Amino acid sequence: MTLPHPALSAADPELAALVGAEEQLQAETLRLIPSENYVSAAVLEASGTVLQNKYSEGYAGRRYYEGQQVIDQVERLAVARAKALFGVEHANVQPYSGSPANLAVYLAFAEPGDTVMGMALPMGGHLTHGWGVSATGKWFRGVQYGVRQDTGLIDFDEVRELALKERPKIIFCGGTALPRTIDFPAFAEIARECGAVLVADVAHIAGLIAGGAHPSPVPHADVISTTTHKTLRGPRGAMLMSREEHAKALDKAVFPGLQGGPHNQTTAAIAVALHEASQPSFRAYAQSVVANARALAEALLDRGFDLVSGGTDNHLILMDLTPKEVPGKVAAKALDRAGIVVNYNTVPYDPRKPFDPSGIRIGTPSLTSRGLGTEHMAAVADWIDRGVTAAGKEDEEALATIRSEVAELMSAHPAPGLAG
Structure with a gap:
């Protein structure tokens, strides 16, 4: 099946045909990639609005461009919904994607050359958790933990031993190929013992957390990084959430540290997805x-x-x-x-x-x-x-x-x- 795209079809039939082919592919195939999902028609519509036309460097009420009367309300709405859904004190909805969100964490809490700690990529971690081929492994000294070969589970005695030996500034928990519940309290205890900032990267499981199908990191992690797609069923974007004490450092790291103006149409779609995720039907979905x-x-x-x-x-x-x-x-x-x-x-x-x-x-x-x-x-x-x-x-x-x-x-x- 394909959906009508009259303006696109008239302006660029070649590209319109490719969009139609992708729609048909998504409709007819069984999609089992765990980082993919289907967004609602409402999220799709929000992603394609005239909010695309506005530049909005800065934050609501503190912009470097005029004409932000509506944009400020859109961003404040997304922020309020993120705070309510996840029960956090602070939320930043501007990161363009998960990797830039994680880079902002480094900028906020570490200096180049500092030691950082995360799960090794081959064990199920993410490139941005200090893996060598990533900028995070080149600009920082990355040390990695893994899983036991006999069980496939994280050995927290080994994680603690490594953390106390290496004394990282930041510890990441979470990853891209972890089929088991993340033990946020165990990571928090280790982070406190070695004086590290604990970052819960919940990109894959954010929707499960919102729907009560996975424990929340909020009582345990200093910072939460997440994408807004995957299980959360929003657009391709990201959020950073934290305790209020870290709000200023994170906001400054996102803008002007890493980015210019946020993608306002994505912010709007994030707001829609967060609203959908607050409904009882989403809890049943998770x-x-x-x-x-x-x-x-x-x-x-x-x-x-x-x-x-x-x-x-x-x-x-x-x-x-x-x-x-x-x-x-x-x-x-x-x-x-x-x-x-x-x-x-x-x-x-x-x-x-x-x-x-x-x-x-x-x-x-x-x-x-x-x-x-x-x-x-x-x-x-x-x-x-x-x-x-x-x-x-x-x-x-x-x-x-x-x-x-x-x-x-x-x-x-x-x-x-x-x-x-």
Whole structure:
């Protein structure tokens, strides 16, 4: 299916055709990438408003451009909704994305060359948590913790030992491939003991926290960094939240430290998403995301898949395909041809290279947004199982059969924002 875009079609039919093709792809495929989701029609509309036309350097009431009478209200609304939804004292909704938000944290609390600590990228962390190829690993001295090889879980005795030895200025908790509940109190205790600022990067689980499906870091972390898409179902943007004592340092780091004018149309879409996330229906959504992930994990285990940490507590499942004798990249590309969208991913202690790893990463935010429930997860697991088997055998006919089955189920469950 494609939605009408009359002005775009008239002005640039080539680009309009590409947008239509992407709409059809998103409508017909089973999207299992845990960092992706469907935004509502309201969020889409807010993202494309005339707020795009305004420059607004500074903060509400303290701008460097005139004509901010409406923009100030939009930003104040987004900030108020963020504070209410997450129960924080301060919120900044201006960061352009998650990585710039994390860079602002470094600018606020560290100097170049200082020691910072985060989860190693191959273990499930994020590039901006001090990993070497990132600017955060080049400008700061990054030390990394990981997970136990036997359990796939964080060993907090090892984290504490490393923190006390290295004395980092900042400790990041959270990541991009963590299928288990983040123990914010344990990290907070370690941060206090070594005198570090604790930053909870909840980009992946912000929607689960807002919906009560994951514990909140608010009582424990000094700063919370998050994107506004993923499980929160907002636009591609970010927020920084904190205790009031850190408000000035964070605001100064975002602007003028890293950015010029905020993207006002994104701020508006964030406000809409935060409003949606405050509704009882969103709480039910967040609970369903986790229920679906757990049901899918159990169905995969029943089919002989090796799941890192043995399962999941949240929206995300990390699978090691070594026992299936199919590399992650081969499996991911075959599943894509079968209409099942995943990403290949390293697993802890992976002997293979990052661009050709052993695992795939999947999640349930998107399929839950389409109304799929636990009763559908056995079928999803079966498609994955058949797809991985077909990848190993290079059986394109089997992949085509799966794709038609996937498309049939997707047609019965229209996606938010695409159902026109």
